Amino acid sequence: MPVQCSSCAKNRAVLKRPKTGHSLCKECFFCAFEEEVHRTIVAAELFKPGERVGIAASGGKDSTVLAHVMKVLNERYSYGLELMLLSVDEGITGYRDDSLETVKRNQEQYELPLKIVSYEELYGWTMDAIVKQVGLKNNCTFCGVFRRQALDRGAIMLKVDKICTGHNADDVAETVLMNILRGDIARLRRCTAISTSSEGDEVVPRCKPLKYAYEKEIVLYAYFKKLDYFSTECIYSPNAYRGYARTFLKDLESIRPSAIMDVIHSGENLSVRDGVKMPVQGTCSRCGYISSQALCKACVLLEGLNRGLPKLGIGKHHRLHGKLLSQEPLTEKEEKKLKPPEF
Amino acid sequence: MAAPLSINLEFGGGAELLFDGVKKHTVTLPSQSEPWDVKQLLVWIQQNLLKERPELFVQGDSVRPGILVLINDADWELMVSIYAMFAVTCIMPWKRFLVQVPTNHKCNGIYCTVYKRA
Ligand SMILES: [Zn+2]
Ligand SMILES: [Zn+2]
Ligand SMILES: [Zn+2]
Numbered sequence: 497m498p499v500q501c502s503s504c505a506k507n508r509a510v511l512k513r514p515k516t517g518h519s520l521c522k523e524c525f526f527c528a529f530e531e532e533v534h535r536t537i538v539a540a541e542l543f544k545p546g547e548r549v550g551i552a553a554s555g556g557k558d559s560t561v562l563a564h565v566m567k568v569l570n571e572r573y574s575y576g577l578e579l580m581l582l583s584v585d586e587g588i589t590g591y592r593d594d595s596l597e598t599v600k601r602n603q604e605q606y607e608l609p610l611k612i613v614s615y616e617e618l619y620g621w622t623m624d625a626i627v628k629q630v631g632l633k634n635n636c637t638f639c640g641v642f643r644r645q646a647l648d649r650g651a652i653m654l655k656v657d658k659i660c661t662g663h664n665a666d667d668v669a670e671t672v673l674m675n676i677l678r679g680d681i682a683r684l685r686r687c688t689a690i691s692t693s694s695e696g697d698e699v700v701p702r703c704k705p706l707k708y709a710y711e712k713e714i715v716l717y718a719y720f721k722k723l724d725y726f727s728t729e730c731i732y733s734p735n736a737y738r739g740y741a742r743t744f745l746k747d748l749e750s751i752r753p754s755a756i757m758d759v760i761h762s763g764e765n766l767s768v769r770d771g772v773k774m775p776v777q778g779t780c781s782r783c784g785y786i787s788s789q790a791l792c793k794a795c796v797l798l799e800g801l802n803r804g805l806p807k808l809g810i811g812k813h814h815r816l817h818g819k820l821l822s823q824e825p826l827t828e829k830e831e832k833k834l835k836p837p838e839f
Numbered sequence: 840m841a842a843p844l845s846i847n848l849e850f851g852g853g854a855e856l857l858f859d860g861v862k863k864h865t866v867t868l869p870s871q872s873e874p875w876d877v878k879q880l881l882v883w884i885q886q887n888l889l890k891e892r893p894e895l896f897v898q899g900d901s902v903r904p905g906i907l908v909l910i911n912d913a914d915w916e917l918m919v920s921i922y923a924m925f926a927v928t929c930i931m932p933w934k935r936f937l938v939q940v941p942t943n944h945k946c947n948g949i950y951c952t953v954y955k956r957a
């Protein structure tokens with residue numbers, strides 16, 4: 497027997513909401529989902545009228561739903577935001593083709609301007625070119641560091657006031673768990689924050705309008721709205737630790753659907769005892785990105801690439817930052833250690 | 840005696856990778872004395888369609904937690920019993936964990952993943 501919608505009592509229900517247990521029809525679900533995101537945005541005062549907002553767009557389900565909902569809400573509630581899609585192209589042959597195609601279709605479907613910033617523009621180097629110079633063994637440092645900063649640098653380049661990302665409740669809960677397991681107090685505080693303000697003026701503030709939206713609802717919203725998304729895309733690389741955290745959470749959720757929200761709330765409500773040392777955050781004196789050293793990791797890596805000393809950013813070479821900043825040459829001994837491996 | 844049941848099965852969001860990359864299947868379930876239910880269907884899928892790594896699709900006698908199942912385009916979790924099942928869709932929202940990364944690989948970037956996949 498089909499179940500009836502518990503809200504309008506007219507139509508056939510199509511899903512059971514994990515958060516509330518309500519059975520809703522398509523229309524009532526769309527409405528409930530969008531209204532919740534709207535309430536999240538209003539309650540946390542995520543945006544101000546007139547702001548230029550970059551929606552981090554990967555072509556995946558989360559960012560596609562985010563772009564769609566932001567567009568709908570911006571019009572419905574007159575947020576007065578100038579929205580644009582912001583994508584990063586790492587310059588890896590063949591990799592982004594399908595997902596960037598999806599983002600390009602999203603641009604037309606939602607009538608939002610799209611900016612694709614490439615590593616080439618941001619750093620002067622594509623990932624393929626980097627690997628050519630450093631070899632496949634050492635490129636990990638580069639792909640991690642460059643990727644973390646790419647959105648920020650892209651946003652600065654496009655002069656957006658804010659970036660919003662598609663992180664959903666499941667993502668946040670996973671991250672809370674991982675940070676608890678690792679005892680990472682500083683990250684634990686940051687990961688539950690719905691928005692991060694700019695630190696050191698130049699880093700673009702970020703927010704997560706889908707922070708309280710369950711992955712299940714995001715997937716079903718995209719499915720029932722027939723949104724065009726690319727299912728192999730992901731914002732995280734496969735990471736075994738996160739994989740375990742996710743499996744654990746999903747198991748919990750299957751017994752008790754509120755588990756995800758519970759973990760987020762615990763993360764938000766943990767208070768750090770006075771006297772617990774928090775890392776001091778400075779900014780990179782070259783690019784302004786958050787950094788505990790004089791130069792951020794990306795700038796050191798770039799300096800290494802540009803000087804033909806790719807190992808500069810791999811391992812610890814803090815002593816050399818002064819020289820790098822003042823464009824001084826390195827001694828022969830210092831250089832010898834940092835030369836690329838012989839092929 | 841329930842007559843043979845013809846249904847459409849669809850796998851998406853990455854789940855299709857466990858079925859030779861084929862998204863849509865039309866299958867006929869043999870006749871049996873009781874009406875078919877999803878638990879039995881899962882066993883049948885596992886024995887007849889699933890090509891690899893069953894642990895990514897089933898757990899115990901259900902689907903792996905997190906995989907969304909739609910029956911006749913409605914959330915499986917709504918159904919108490921299934922009378923007329925004609926289309927089943929399984930969506931796996933996290934294809935990312937299908938890519939295997941060697942354990943000694945500590946990268947948290949993407950280049951290596953892409954490189955591995957190629
Ligand atoms: Zn309704
Ligand atoms: Zn890597
Ligand atoms: Zn820097």
